[in-house]
Amino acid sequence: MKKPRIDLKKYRKEFPFTHKRINYLNHASFGPIPLCSLKAKEEFNKYATLQKTGDTDKIWFALLDKTRKKQAKLINAKVEEIGFCFNTSFGLNFAVCGLDLRPNDKVLLSDVEFPANVYPWLSLKSKRVKIKFIPNKDRFFDIENFIKSIDSKTKVLSLSYIQFFNGFKNDLEIIGKICEKNDIFFVVDGIQGIGNLNLDVKKLKIDFLSCGGQKWLLSGDACGFFYYSKKAKRKLKPSFSGWMGVDWKTNFTDLLRYDLKPFPDARRFATGSYPFSSIMTMHSSLGLLLEIGIKNIEQHNRRLLDRLIEYLKDSPYKIRTDLNPKHRSSILSFSSKNTQKLYKKLTKKNIFVSYRERGIRVSPHFYNTEEEIEALIAVLKKSA
Ligand SMILES: Cc1ncc(COP(=O)(O)O)c(C=O)c1O
Numbered sequence: 001m002k003k004p005r006i007d008l009k010k011y012r013k014e015f016p017f018t019h020k021r022i023n024y025l026n027h028a029s030f031g032p033i034p035l036c037s038l039k040a041k042e043e044f045n046k047y048a049t050l051q052k053t054g055d056t057d058k059i060w061f062a063l064l065d066k067t068r069k070k071q072a073k074l075i076n077a078k079v080e081e082i083g084f085c086f087n088t089s090f091g092l093n094f095a096v097c098g099l100d101l102r103p104n105d106k107v108l109l110s111d112v113e114f115p116a117n118v119y120p121w122l123s124l125k126s127k128r129v130k131i132k133f134i135p136n137k138d139r140f141f142d143i144e145n146f147i148k149s150i151d152s153k154t155k156v157l158s159l160s161y162i163q164f165f166n167g168f169k170n171d172l173e174i175i176g177k178i179c180e181k182n183d184i185f186f187v188v189d190g191i192q193g194i195g196n197l198n199l200d201v202k203k204l205k206i207d208f209l210s211c212g213g214q215k216w217l218l219s220g221d222a223c224g225f226f227y228y229s230k231k232a233k234r235k236l237k238p239s240f241s242g243w244m245g246v247d248w249k250t251n252f253t254d255l256l257r258y259d260l261k262p263f264p265d266a267r268r269f270a271t272g273s274y275p276f277s278s279i280m281t282m283h284s285s286l287g288l289l290l291e292i293g294i295k296n297i298e299q300h301n302r303r304l305l306d307r308l309i310e311y312l313k314d315s316p317y318k319i320r321t322d323l324n325p326k327h328r329s330s331i332l333s334f335s336s337k338n339t340q341k342l343y344k345k346l347t348k349k350n351i352f353v354s355y356r357e358r359g360i361r362v363s364p365h366f367y368n369t370e371e372e373i374e375a376l377i378a379v380l381k382k383s384a
Contacts, residue, residue: 005296006292006296006297006300006366006367008367008369011288011292011366011367012367012369013035014034014035014036014288014367015032015034015035015367016035017032018367021350022350022352023349023350023351023352023372023375023376024352024368025351025352025353025362025363025364025368025372025373025376026352026353026354026361026363027196027215027216027330027363027364027365028164028167028192028215028216028330028331028354028361028363029215029354029361029363030214030215031195031214031215031216031217031218031219031365032218033218033219033220033281033285034218034284034285034288036284036287036288037218037219037220037280037281037282037284037285037288038281039284040280040281040283040284041220041277041278041280041281041284043280044060044276044277044280045277057250057252058250060274060276061250063276063279063280063283064084064274064279065079066283067084067279067282067283067286068082068083068084068225070283070286070287070290071225071286072227073290074194074195074199074286074289074290074294075190075194075199075200075201075209075227076199076200076201076202076203077201077202077227080264080265080266081201081227081228081229081265081266082225082226082227082266083225083226083228083265083266083267083268083269083270084223084224084225084226084270084274084279085210085212085224085225085226085269086222086223086224086275087116087212087214087222087224088116088117088189088190088191088210088211088212088224089116089119089120089210089212090210090224091209091210091211091212091224091225091226092116092117092120092158092187092189092210093120093239094208094210094226094228094236094238094239094269095156095158095185095187095208095210095232095236096120096121096123096124097239098235098236098237098238098239099155099156099185099235099236100235100237101124101127101129101155101156102127102129103127103128103129104128104129104130104153105129105130105153105155105156106129106130106131106132106151106153106154106155106156107121107124107129107130107131107132107155107156107157107158108132108133108134108146108149108150108154108156108157108158108184109121109131109132109133109134109157109158109159110133110134110136110141110159110160110163111133111134111135111136112136112139112140112141112163112165113159113160113163113189114160114163114164114189116189117158117159117160117189121156121158130153132149134146134149139166139168139320139357140163140166140168140322140327141159141163141168141170143171143174143175143178146175146178147178150178150182150184154182154184155184155185156184156185156186156187157175157179157184157185157186157187158187158188158189159172159175159186159187159188159189160188160189160190160191160192161188161189161190161191161192161193161194161197161199162192162193162197162329162331163192164192164331164356165333165356165357165359165361166320166321166322166331166333166357166359166361167192167321167328167329167330167331167332167333167361167363168321168322168327168329169193169197169326169327169328169329170327171326171327172188172199172204172206173203173204176204176205176206177205179205179207180205185207185208185231185232185235186205186206186207186208187206187207187208187209187210188204188206188208188209188210189209189210189211190209190210190211191210191211191212191215191216191224192215192216192329192331193216193329193330194211194216194217195215195216195217195218195289195294195297196216196294196297196298196301196329196330196365197294197298197329197330198294198295198298201227201229206227206229207228207229207231207232207235208226208227208228208229208232208236209226209227210224210225210226210227211224211225211226212224213225213278213281213282213285216330216365217282217285217286217289218285218288218289218365219278219281219282219285219286220278220281220282221278222275222278223275223278223279223281223282226266226269227266228266238262238268238269239269240269240271241262241271242270242271242272243272244267244270244271244272244273244274245262245263245267245268245269245270245271246260246261246262246263246268247260247261247262247263247267248260289366292366296366297330297365297366298330300366301330301364301365301366301368302328302330303370304364304368304369304370304372304373305328305330305332305362305364305373307370307373307374307377308332308362308373308376308377309323309332311377311380311381312334312380315380315381315384316336316337316384317334317335317336317380317384318334318335318336319332319333319334320333320334320335320359321333321334330363330364330365331361331362331363332361332362332363333356333357333359333360333361333362334359334360334362335358335359335360336360336383336384339355339358339359339360340355342360342380342383343355343360345379345383346360346376346379349379351375351376351379353376362376
């Protein structure tokens with residue numbers, strides 16, 4: 001694999017805790033906000049606090065479009081197909097509530113899915129929609145079992161790009177083709193992959209995707225985005241309506257107009273005022289990620305995890321991630337005889353990972369170094 005071109009010296013400055021012996025390998029849980037994005041967030045708050053003058057409406061509404069363009073770029077979508085949501089669950093609810101599902105229609109879910117992509121669908125039980133869990137194979141989503149679960153009543157598959165606890169990258173290309181062939185609406189939870197892996201919604205035939213910004217997108221709280229395809233545009237009714245879902249052309253002087261039409265694009269899902277300071281944060285962080293390049297990030301993270309795998313393979317620890325390259329991601333999971341004790345020990349030593357489904361989950365990002373992986377390995381060696 002080619003050595004990725006990331007200027008670590010430059011980018012580590014964005015994360016001041018890296019100079020304080022904090023070894024943060026936990027982006028699958030929560031991503032730190034880079035300094036440049038903290039400054040951007042403060043910029044918005046300064047407007048609010050200091051009441052800077054100027055045409056702020058124009059500034060903040062232009063920010064929305066600029067941010068949607070960046071979100072679209074991450075997944076090869078068009079800007080019209082992108083809208084804001086507060087988190088992954090919020091976006092998924094647009095599909096759950098907007099699809100006109102009827103009694104006995106069937107929604108397929110993985111039985112090893114993060115609950116954000118389960119509870120919203122379970123709410124449809126009150127409409128007598130059937131929710132079926134596809135059995136996993138060795139804790140990984142299984143395409144054969146997916147195919148076996150399809151019948152004439154199957155209307156939706158909702159699945160994560162990357163499985164949250166073991167980093168299994170689903171083969172969305174094959175899955176998307178199966179959905180298209182069987183006229184199944186294909187929903188994807190992108191949060192564990194977008195920002196560290198490329199994803200092409202067109203190639204993968206995804207109908208709807210939702211992604212929170214708090215992890216790999218380093219965007220803090222209250223900001224995410226969703227994508228909706230042409231097919232989704234035909235099928236989905238906005239579940240909410242609001243004054244931000246219609247086109248004021250950034251002119252808020254004549255507000256007693258109740259005859260405005262919804263936006264013709266994904267903005268029609270908007271309700272009220274936007275979380276501008278969070279969007280400001282996201283705009284800046286996406287700029288950083290796109291500047292580095294998602295392909296470079298993928299290669300960098302993979303190299304770091306390759307080193308960890310090299311050690312784990314000949315150790316008493318058990319790797320719980322599928323090592324087939326097509327299923328690899330920026331997440332690796334392993335266990336030991338007493339995984340919880342090991343997790344506590346790592347935390348005490350300022351090595352931050354997650355304890356998930358009885359495994360240690362390691363999830364480095366572009367600014368992590370080989371030295372940080374070696375520091376983790378050193379503790380593992382002593383604890384083996
Ligand atoms: C696969 C997956 N989906 C969703 C979430 C979070 O959902 P939300 O953004 O709605 O909090 C997580 C982790 O927190 C996750 O791992």
